Amino acid sequence: MKKQIFAAVAATLLVVSCTKSTTKTEQVENADGSVTTTTTTVSETSANIVDTAKIDKAKEDVKTKMDAAGNKIDDAAQKAKEDLNKAGKDIKAGAKEVGQDVKDAAAKGAAKVEEGAKKLKEDLKK
Numbered sequence: 001m002k003k004q005i006f007a008a009v010a011a012t013l014l015v016v017s018c019t020k021s022t023t024k025t026e027q028v029e030n031a032d033g034s035v036t037t038t039t040t041t042v043s044e045t046s047a048n049i050v051d052t053a054k055i056d057k058a059k060e061d062v063k064t065k066m067d068a069a070g071n072k073i074d075d076a077a078q079k080a081k082e083d084l085n086k087a088g089k090d091i092k093a094g095a096k097e098v099g100q101d102v103k104d105a106a107a108k109g110a111a112k113v114e115e116g117a118k119k120l121k122e123d124l125k126k
Helices: 002-017 052-125
Strands: 019-029 035-045
Touching: 002 052
Parallel strands: none
Antiparallel strands: 019 035
């Protein structure tokens, strides 16, 4: 879409820049002594100003550069996607490790509480 808009703008600028405009003013004295002024504007597009070979080459150059820019954007987006996927996997693995550490710590704490309760029970029996 951007390529089409850019090409249309470039073509319009070429046509506008190749248009020659001439303004002609005429004053005519009437029989009663009054003066009538006539202004005429003539727009001409000169065929010898437009070199189609240069225009075609410029269009091809623009197309090539736009394609290259589009490819760079696509490559950058793909790399960003891969980096985000990798970061997500790393976060998931880290969370899994933390979860396991919490479970282990809770199990050790529970075992110590049970052991303490047994000792207390034995001490109370004595």
